[in-house]
Amino acid sequence: MTAPSQPQHTAQPAGLAIPAGMPRRQTPATRRPLDLNRLSLNQATTEPYTLAEAAAACAQAGIGWFAPWRHKIAATGLAESARILKNYGLRVSSLCRGGMFPAPTRDERAARIEDNRRAIAEAAALETDVLVLVCGPPNGCPLDEARQMVEDGIAALIPYAEQHGVRLAIEPLHPMFAADRSVIVSLGQANDIVQRLGSPWVGVVIDVYHVWWDPYLDREIARARGHIFGFHVNDWVVPMADTVTSRGLMGEGCIDIPRIREAVEAAGYHGPIEVEVMNRDLWQKGCREIVEMVKNAYMLHT
Amino acid sequence: MTAPSQPQHTAQPAGLAIPAGMPRRQTPATRRPLDLNRLSLNQATTEPYTLAEAAAACAQAGIGWFAPWRHKIAATGLAESARILKNYGLRVSSLCRGGMFPAPTRDERAARIEDNRRAIAEAAALETDVLVLVCGPPNGCPLDEARQMVEDGIAALIPYAEQHGVRLAIEPLHPMFAADRSVIVSLGQANDIVQRLGSPWVGVVIDVYHVWWDPYLDREIARARGHIFGFHVNDWVVPMADTVTSRGLMGEGCIDIPRIREAVEAAGYHGPIEVEVMNRDLWQKGCREIVEMVKNAYMLHT
Numbered sequence: 001m002t003a004p005s006q007p008q009h010t011a012q013p014a015g016l017a018i019p020a021g022m023p024r025r026q027t028p029a030t031r032r033p034l035d036l037n038r039l040s041l042n043q044a045t046t047e048p049y050t051l052a053e054a055a056a057a058c059a060q061a062g063i064g065w066f067a068p069w070r071h072k073i074a075a076t077g078l079a080e081s082a083r084i085l086k087n088y089g090l091r092v093s094s095l096c097r098g099g100m101f102p103a104p105t106r107d108e109r110a111a112r113i114e115d116n117r118r119a120i121a122e123a124a125a126l127e128t129d130v131l132v133l134v135c136g137p138p139n140g141c142p143l144d145e146a147r148q149m150v151e152d153g154i155a156a157l158i159p160y161a162e163q164h165g166v167r168l169a170i171e172p173l174h175p176m177f178a179a180d181r182s183v184i185v186s187l188g189q190a191n192d193i194v195q196r197l198g199s200p201w202v203g204v205v206i207d208v209y210h211v212w213w214d215p216y217l218d219r220e221i222a223r224a225r226g227h228i229f230g231f232h233v234n235d236w237v238v239p240m241a242d243t244v245t246s247r248g249l250m251g252e253g254c255i256d257i258p259r260i261r262e263a264v265e266a267a268g269y270h271g272p273i274e275v276e277v278m279n280r281d282l283w284q285k286g287c288r289e290i291v292e293m294v295k296n297a298y299m300l301h302t
Numbered sequence: 303m304t305a306p307s308q309p310q311h312t313a314q315p316a317g318l319a320i321p322a323g324m325p326r327r328q329t330p331a332t333r334r335p336l337d338l339n340r341l342s343l344n345q346a347t348t349e350p351y352t353l354a355e356a357a358a359a360c361a362q363a364g365i366g367w368f369a370p371w372r373h374k375i376a377a378t379g380l381a382e383s384a385r386i387l388k389n390y391g392l393r394v395s396s397l398c399r400g401g402m403f404p405a406p407t408r409d410e411r412a413a414r415i416e417d418n419r420r421a422i423a424e425a426a427a428l429e430t431d432v433l434v435l436v437c438g439p440p441n442g443c444p445l446d447e448a449r450q451m452v453e454d455g456i457a458a459l460i461p462y463a464e465q466h467g468v469r470l471a472i473e474p475l476h477p478m479f480a481a482d483r484s485v486i487v488s489l490g491q492a493n494d495i496v497q498r499l500g501s502p503w504v505g506v507v508i509d510v511y512h513v514w515w516d517p518y519l520d521r522e523i524a525r526a527r528g529h530i531f532g533f534h535v536n537d538w539v540v541p542m543a544d545t546v547t548s549r550g551l552m553g554e555g556c557i558d559i560p561r562i563r564e565a566v567e568a569a570g571y572h573g574p575i576e577v578e579v580m581n582r583d584l585w586q587k588g589c590r591e592i593v594e595m596v597k598n599a600y601m602l603h604t
Contacts, residue, residue: 143558147517176478178515179556180540189517213480215449215491238482243542254481256445 039298040065040093041291042232042276043072049287051076052084057291059088065272066090067132070097073122082126092128093272094169094205094230095119100136101153102146102183109149112136113156120157124164130229131161132205133170135184137177146183151193154202161201169205169229170194174213176243187211187220194227203227206264207276209234209247212255221263228269233257233302234277245280249293251301261302273302341600342367342395343593344534344578345374351589353378354386359593361390367574368392369434372399375424384428394430395574396471396507396532397421402438403455404448404485411451414438415458422459426466432531433463434507435472437486439479448485453495456504463503471507471531472496476515478545489513489522496529505529508566509578511536511549514557523565530571535559535604536579547582551595553603563604575604 041063046054051072058066066085073081073095085092098119103109116131123131133154138146154168161168172190173182184190190204204224209232211217221228235253240246250257261273275294282290343365348356353374360368368387375383375397387394400421405411418433425433435456440448456470463470474492475484486492492506506526511534513519523530537555542548552559563575577596584592 138556174478175476175515176542176545179538185515185517213477213487215487236481240478240545243478243545254440 034299034302036062036295036299037064038271038273039063039295040067040272040274041294042067042096042274043069044096045275045277045282045294046287046290047278048283051081053287054291055084055088055090057288058090060288061291061295063291063295064089064091065093065274067093067096067272067274067276068126070095070119070122073126078122078125085126091272092123092126093274094130094132095123095126095128097132097134097171098157098168099133099150099171099182102136102139102141102149104140109153113153116153116157117160120161120164120166123166129165129167130169130205131166132230133168134173135170135182137180138183143178143183150184151196154193155197158197158199158201162199166201167229168202170202171205171207171230171232172210173207174210181244186214187224188214188216191220191223191227194224200227203229205230205232206260207232207234208255208257208260209236209276212236212260217260218263221260221267225267228264228267230271230274231261231264231269232274232276233261233298234275235301242280245278247277247279249277249279249282249297249301250275251297257302273298336601336604338364338597338601339366340573340575341365341597342369342574342576343596344369344398344576345371346398347577347579347584347596348589348592349580350585353383355589356593357386357390357392359590360392362590363593363597365593365597366391366393367395367576369395369398369574369576369578370428372397372421372424375428380424380427387428393574394425394428395576396432396434397425397428397430399434399436399473400459400470401435401452401473401484404438404441404443404451406442411455415455418455418459419462422463422466422468425468431467431469432471432507433468434532435470436475437472437484439482440485445480445485449491452486453498456495457499460499460501460503464501468503469531470504472504473507473509473532473534474512475509476512476545483546488516489526490516490518493522493525493529496526502529505531507532507534508562509534509536510557510559510562511538511578514538514562519562520565523562523569527569530566530569532573532576533563533566533571534576534578535563535600536577537603544582547580549579549581551579551581551584551599551603552577553599559604575600 041058098116135150170190172184175185178185235248235250236255237248237253343360400418437452472492474486477487480487537550537552538557539550539555
């Protein structure tokens, strides 16, 4: 993969510049061979391609897990999507994504909860028991109230989730997304919500991109024991061309992924590992080429 | 001020897009007239201009505080800088910046501590009792070790700081800077360091841009009581053209600045309020125009 495109404003005035220096990883690239059976392709990594194209590429690469996104499911059709995935022998590690709870009016909030119910039903139809929740931006609401709307929204979904056998996985996003994508911004905050809701149907998904900076990450991963429903890998590359679409493949950036993975395993999670790399340069490549790169980066740097 | 320049990659694939919606402020723009006597111009806001130019603009605008940066002091000369500021009747709210502690070798770390000693002496010469610490990126070190180097570096400076009557103000930066600017990324983490070091010469500076996202901000501001050495204002604007140089003036973004200011005041801080807006579009304007805009934004939206 080529280097991410450079940001428009790389050069900084001399006085504001800081000598470069990303963190060095503490752990060797691979201390023991990673189990390929845990690798799951998150469909955002192959965003330009259809579900059928991405599924075919996974099957060819010997990848057994897949994590579809709802807009792709909608484009292909739910029943057809389920059929394609089954034909390729792919299991669904999670469905991306529910959430988006905050809204200024009661009606709009109710509509969003209703949409989450549809997402739960879709997850069940795809035979996955995990729905990833990107909890949503403040959407014109004060930050504290928006956070309460998230918690209330998840609480409202629990009976429906239980009924369908689908677990709700809160994905804390990086704090840089607090204004425009998610008011849930740390694993500690997500753990607090899980603890308050006290339901086996509510837990977290841990994405290294969103949590690697956290000085209390080890403590919060340990605290998440028993409610870790997913684990996502990718990498943090600086300078950052774009906050959303310039993530790196594992090994291209500074995140000590093996260290975080081992902490997540020590906390009892041994399920699928989703590779979710939203990257415009990567998306220029062919679907099979992307999947091969994903597989190599997974084997070497996760 | 014109809208910040658009990022190169604004458009996202439809499925990844999120309905826009920044948080609404909870507090009215100004509940009571803000005291202009507390306003301080942080020199980064007028980055293209010399210390003499910025000081003159402050004096003309009736601003009584100024926060110079070391590269500007170096360009003008320390004694001459002190003379200029005194001639204009400007008091120095803080000197920006010390810090930058992590480095892979013992010699380099020692050199950085030595540079911080020079910064302390400069602060004293400028008759300010606050040195802002931007603690530095990992600089090739593992993240945990880099964080320890910060704490060790600050500890090493305490006797010298005390001797010069200069307080060391840790500025936690936004977590998006963990790889390339500061391994200290939350007020809670900074408070923990202050607590462990247990010296009246070590505290924090709170910059709304860096901390507004924190779900535990109120708690940590309250915990910082007695060791808040400074308060910086600006605003968070999305979409973000650049992580460093597209900050907004107060009122242009989504941060509930009055709410945070009141929490900081409730925790006992009533000192200068520095306006620190690093923004390439703003920097295109004349120095006096910038300072007028700063003053207006301060009066209306802080």
